[in-house]
Amino acid sequence: MASAAPRTMFEKIWARHVVTEGPGGHVLLYVGRHLLHEGATGALGRLAAEGRRVRRPDLTFATADHFLPTAPGAVATDPEIVGMVDGLARHTGAQGIVYFGVGDPRRGIVHVIGPEQGLTLPGTTLVCGDSHTATHGAFGALAFGIGSTEVEHVLATQTLWQTKPRALRVAVEGRLGPGVTAKDVILALIARIGAAGGVGHAIEYAGSTIRAMSMDERMTVCNMSIEAGARTGMVAPDETTFAWLEGRPFAPRGEAWARALADWATVPSDPGARFDREVALAAGDVAPTVTWGTSPQDALPITGRVPDPAAAGDPARRASMARALAYMGLRPGTPLGEIAVDRVFIGSCTNSRLEDLRAAARVVRGRRAVVPAWVVPGSGLVKRAAEAEGLDRVFVEAGFEWREAGCSMCVGMNGETAREGERVASTSNRNFEGRQGKGARTHLVSPAMAAAAAVAGRFVDVRTLGG
Amino acid sequence: MQPFTTLTAVAAPLDLPNVDTDRIIPARFLAKPRGAPGYARFLFHDVRFEADGAEQPEFVLNRAAYRGAKILVTAENFGCGSSREMAVWALEAWGIRAVIAPSLGDIFHQNCFKNGLLPVILPAAAAAGLRSQLHARPGATLTVDLEAQTLTAPDGARHRFEVDPFRKQMLLTGQDEVALTLGHEGAIAAFERRLASGAPWLVPQAGG
Numbered sequence: 234m235a236s237a238a239p240r241t242m243f244e245k246i247w248a249r250h251v252v253t254e255g256p257g258g259h260v261l262l263y264v265g266r267h268l269l270h271e272g273a274t275g276a277l278g279r280l281a282a283e284g285r286r287v288r289r290p291d292l293t294f295a296t297a298d299h300f301l302p303t304a305p306g307a308v309a310t311d312p313e314i315v316g317m318v319d320g321l322a323r324h325t326g327a328q329g330i331v332y333f334g335v336g337d338p339r340r341g342i343v344h345v346i347g348p349e350q351g352l353t354l355p356g357t358t359l360v361c362g363d364s365h366t367a368t369h370g371a372f373g374a375l376a377f378g379i380g381s382t383e384v385e386h387v388l389a390t391q392t393l394w395q396t397k398p399r400a401l402r403v404a405v406e407g408r409l410g411p412g413v414t415a416k417d418v419i420l421a422l423i424a425r426i427g428a429a430g431g432v433g434h435a436i437e438y439a440g441s442t443i444r445a446m447s448m449d450e451r452m453t454v455c456n457m458s459i460e461a462g463a464r465t466g467m468v469a470p471d472e473t474t475f476a477w478l479e480g481r482p483f484a485p486r487g488e489a490w491a492r493a494l495a496d497w498a499t500v501p502s503d504p505g506a507r508f509d510r511e512v513a514l515a516a517g518d519v520a521p522t523v524t525w526g527t528s529p530q531d532a533l534p535i536t537g538r539v540p541d542p543a544a545a546g547d548p549a550r551r552a553s554m555a556r557a558l559a560y561m562g563l564r565p566g567t568p569l570g571e572i573a574v575d576r577v578f579i580g581s582c583t584n585s586r587l588e589d590l591r592a593a594a595r596v597v598r599g600r601r602a603v604v605p606a607w608v609v610p611g612s613g614l615v616k617r618a619a620e621a622e623g624l625d626r627v628f629v630e631a632g633f634e635w636r637e638a639g640c641s642m643c644v645g646m647n648g649e650t651a652r653e654g655e656r657v658a659s660t661s662n663r664n665f666e667g668r669q670g671k672g673a674r675t676h677l678v679s680p681a682m683a684a685a686a687a688v689a690g691r692f693v694d695v696r697t698l699g700g
Numbered sequence: 701m702q703p704f705t706t707l708t709a710v711a712a713p714l715d716l717p718n719v720d721t722d723r724i725i726p727a728r729f730l731a732k733p734r735g736a737p738g739y740a741r742f743l744f745h746d747v748r749f750e751a752d753g754a755e756q757p758e759f760v761l762n763r764a765a766y767r768g769a770k771i772l773v774t775a776e777n778f779g780c781g782s783s784r785e786m787a788v789w790a791l792e793a794w795g796i797r798a799v800i801a802p803s804l805g806d807i808f809h810q811n812c813f814k815n816g817l818l819p820v821i822l823p824a825a826a827a828a829g830l831r832s833q834l835h836a837r838p839g840a841t842l843t844v845d846l847e848a849q850t851l852t853a854p855d856g857a858r859h860r861f862e863v864d865p866f867r868k869q870m871l872l873t874g875q876d877e878v879a880l881t882l883g884h885e886g887a888i889a890a891f892e893r894r895l896a897s898g899a900p901w902l903v904p905q906a907g908g
Contacts, residue, residue, distance in 0.1 A: 253887040257865035261884060263891055265902055275734070285878070288888075291903055300731060313731035357902060364783040364807055378807055380785040382814035382877075390881045392888060396864065398806075428718050429777035432803050462777060464806040485901035493901040528718050549775065553716055646727035663781060665722045667746050 239503035241400050242469055243435045246375040246500065250358050252392055262395045265357035266374075267387050269295035269330070270343045271317045272362050276385040277324035288391045290329040294352055295321060297334060298342045300647050303580075303609050303639040308335075311648070341612025341638040344368035344582040348452065349612055351481025355470035355497040360387060365582045365662065366465075367458040371451035372478070373470030373500050375435075378459065399509040401434040401463065405442035407516035412696040414592065415450035416584060416660070416679035418442065419457040420522040422514055424532040431463030434510070437502060438468050442516040448477040449588040456583045457662050460529040469501035521695050523569050524664045524677040526557035531664070532677070533569060535694045541565035560666055561674050562654065569692050572676075575655045577602070577687040578669070579680055580609030580636075581643035584660035589680040590619045593660075594627040596684035596695060602632040606687040609641040633687065645669050658686035702816035703874030707797055708843040709770035712760050713831035719774060720781035721808060723747065725790045734789050743790040761794070765838030773830045773842075774801040779808025788815045798844050800851070802827045813867045816874060818846060820861050829853075846871060 240248075252261040269277075273295070280287070287293060300314045309315050318335065325332040333339040333346060340346070344365055347353045355373035360366060362384040369376035383393060405418060423430070436458050443451065451468045458466030468474075475494060478484045485493045520534035531554075533540070542554035542565065558565065563572070579585070579593050590610065608628050610616035616638055619625060625635045642649045643661035650670025651657045657675050660683045661668075664675040678686065685695040729742040741749075748759050755762045761769065772778075772791070778801045779787060788811045791799070797817060802824035804812075812819040822830070833854045834840055840854035846868060851859045870877060881888075895902060 252891045253884055255866055256869070257867075259864070259866045261881065261887070263888075263895070272730070283878075311731065313733075317731060352904070354902070362783060364781065378783040380783055380788075380807055380811035380814060382785060383810065386878055386881065389878045390888065391892075392881060392884075394866065394877070394881070428780060429803055432777060432806060459781070459807075462780060462803075462806070483904040486905070489901040489905065493899075496899065496901075528720075530718075549715065549717060553718070556716070644727055646730050663720070663722070665720045665781060667726050668722050671726065671746050 239505040241506040241508065242373060242437060242467060242500055242502045243375060243400055246356055246358065247397060255394060258396050259394045261392045262358060264360050264387050264391050264393060265292060266347070266352055266359040267293045268343050268347050268352070268359065268361040269293065269321070269384070270361070270363065271297045271300050271321045272381070273384050274317045274320035274324065276362070276381050276388060277328070278320060279385055280388050281324065285389045287328040287330065287388045292391065293330045293388070294347070295325045295330055295332040296340050296343050296346055297321060299640045299644055301335070301639050302647050302649060303636040303641045305637055338613035338617065341615065342582045342585060342640055344456065345585060345611030345615065348372065348448070349481070349614055351478055351484030354478070354484070354493070355474060356500040360393065364459045365456050367463070368452050368456040368582055370455040370458070370465055370467035371448060372474055373467060373497070375465060375467065377465040398433055398435045398464070401431060401436045401510045401512065402508040403436055403438050403512045403514065404440035405438065405514045405516055406440045407442055409442060409516045409519060412521055412681060413519050414679040414681060415446060415453040417519050417522040418514070418516070419454045420524065420529065420532040420677060421519045422512070423457065423461045423529045425514065426461055426512060428460060428528045428530040429462045431458065431461040434463045436461070436463045436466035437508070438466060443468055444471070447588060448473060449586040452586065453583055457529065460662055470497050521679065521682050523682065523692050525561065525563060525569065526554065527560055527664055527666050528557070529662065529664060529677060531557060535569050535682070535692060537569055539563045539565050539567045539569065570694060571691065573656070573691045574604055574658045574676070574686045576604055576651055576657045577606035577683050578609070578642045578657055578659040578661065579607065579683050580611070580641050581661035582611065582640070583662045584680050585609060585611030585615065587615050587618050589660065590615070590624050593680040593684040594624045596681050596698060597631045597633065597688060598627050600631055600688040602687040603690040604687060606633045607636055607642065608633050609636045610638050612638045631688070642669055658683045658692065701814070701874045701876070704797065704816050704818045704846055704871040706843065706845045706847070707770060708841055709797070710766060710768050710839055711771035711773050711834055711842040712766040712769040713834040714760060714772055714774045715831060717775040718777045718780055721779055721784050721787040721805070722781055724779065724787040725784065730784060730786055734786070739790060740793040743794045763838065770795055771798045771800065771842050771844065772796055773827060773834060774799060775827070776802045776824065778804055780805035783807040785811045785815070788812055788817055792817055800827060800830065813871065814877070816871065818844060818871060820844065820851060822851070822859060822861060826859055
């Protein structure tokens with residue numbers, strides 16, 4: 234059936250998942266993949282209490298990542314956390330859901346293991362009760378985060394009532410300079426369009442820069458769509474995507490793989506497809522980036538200075554900048570490269586994959602961390618692969634802590650937090666007040682920049698480190 | 701779900717943009733079950749209370765005039781960030797039934813509807829105007845009428861707001877959404893049959 238008008242990738246995926254239409258532009262959207270973490274235990278419990286079954290346990294997969302400690306050998310002791318994790322094991326067992334649980338080497342951050350296991354597939358819909366679910370959009374999937382009540386709804390019906398967001402195309406063109414990474418691209422974009430810039434939109438990331446990116450890099454970009462306000466962000470699937478997926482444990486095989494490939498080739502936006510809005514970013518304009526405030530939009534090149542609220546025209550903006558600087562303990566005009574750090578965190582669903590760890594290790598090799606620094610791999614399998622390359626030795630010899638997989642210090646709900654007033658160079662995604670612990674001061678950076686901060690004891694332009 | 705029809709109540713102004721859900725409820729409270737004793741205390745905890753547990757007197761909800769507030773009037777992108785539905789549960793536990801803003805975090809916005817908390821989107825200038833009236837007359841009330849889709853300001857001005865008709869109906873009746881969707885069982889099953897023949901690769905065959 235030929236369609237007259239050219240369509241965006243988003244529209245195509247949306248259209249093929251419509252079960253039925255409801256009032257007011259709502260559609261009942263089918264969910265191809267539902268990923269759970271221990272935060273879903275409550276929803277599973279409510280479902281069981283209502284006597285309802287999980288409709289499609291074969292499309293539902295679970296792991297534990299948010300609340301587990303990542304110190305080697307540590308186990309959760311807080312009774313509420315133990316209850317959540319044990320509850321997840323019990324409910325998934327009773328409902329026949331595959332669970333990558335404690336002790337399973339495949340366990341890890343839900344947005345790292347979904348792709349790693351070949352669960353995330355192009356042209357499909359994927360949801361998870363976590364706002365960084367857009368990570369999976371890197372594969373050309375329509376992936377978005379949902380709340381706990383929505384999790385329960387998907388468990389019971391494998392669907393969600395949704396209205397169509399507006400379409401935003403972000404085109405990034407050109408080559409990234411040395412030391413400039415996918416993390417810097419997404420921080421620069423958020424600084425450009427603002428933390429609310431993508432509210433109500435589905436983003437498609439396109440352009441030669443994105444095309445040239447590896448899957449790990451595309452995941453970093455899509456991951457932070459929510460920090461620009463957009464619930465979903467995606468990249469068209471291509472040979473890079475297919476090569477990455479082929480042979481993954483849960484990916485289609487044999488004849489099914491051939492059929493899938495034929496289908497996935499039809500997923501990218503048609504030439505001439507209309508977007509409600511377009512934003513262009515030149516790769517050559519992006520530098521290694523550091524955030525200075527308490528919103529991811531507060532990002533500047535490392536060569537910049539802490540901005541002066543007095544220079545902001547809008548009084549509301551002035552007030553919020555002043556509040557952010559007070560929280561961060563920073564003075565206007567301070568060069569970002571003179572800010573000393575107390576702690577470094579390399580990890581999170583944004584930057585804990587093998588390429589991230591390699592990039593950090595390249596900077597660390599032959600140097601010493603002068604502040605406490607952690608490396609938290611995204612999954613047990615990432616950890617193993619890094620160890621097979623000897624990356625763990627590089628980190629440990631440089632004085633870094635090499636830890637078990639999990640969300641760790643990105644979420645601050647597992648007891649792993651920074652102290653009040655501590656300044657953290659972090660590869661995570663949120664520099665909100667209190668995000669990494671009450672009073673903790675978070676600066677978002679790439680893995681290479683975090684590693685550079687660890688060895689310098691302050692933010693430093695990774696391009697000047699050499700080697 | 702508790703239905704929402706009309707509400708006349710004290711409204712509290714919050715002027716900061718981009719108030720994220722970590723600020724609405726810090727991460728360390730997320731393992732607490734909904735409805736746990738003291739849940740209302742988690743709301744805005746780290747800006748509402750000093751380290752010793754004493755109230756931070758400047759914080760808007762700690763001021764006498766706003767203690768009975770059931771409506772929050774906020775700035776752009778309130779509820780951004782984490783998908784934690786506990787942000788809505790904490791607002792509700794404290795007594796908030798409606799949030800008025802120029803824009804809301806997308807996931808927070810949906811979570812409001814699922815819990816009988818009405819989100820109202822107003823143009824930025826109108827929301828700012830409301831906040832300045834509330835600052836000028838602490839303890840002033842607003843009236844929100846969901847059926848009529850109107851909001852009456854302290855100065856008597858009436859603002860019309862848009863609300864998704866489907867979500868409006870669900871809020872007015874307090875209907876269980878899962879039960880509603882299961883009413884479409886036939887359509888879901890038919891879709892699954894089409895999917896099984898059209899995209900058989902979607903269902904993982906191997907056990908990994």
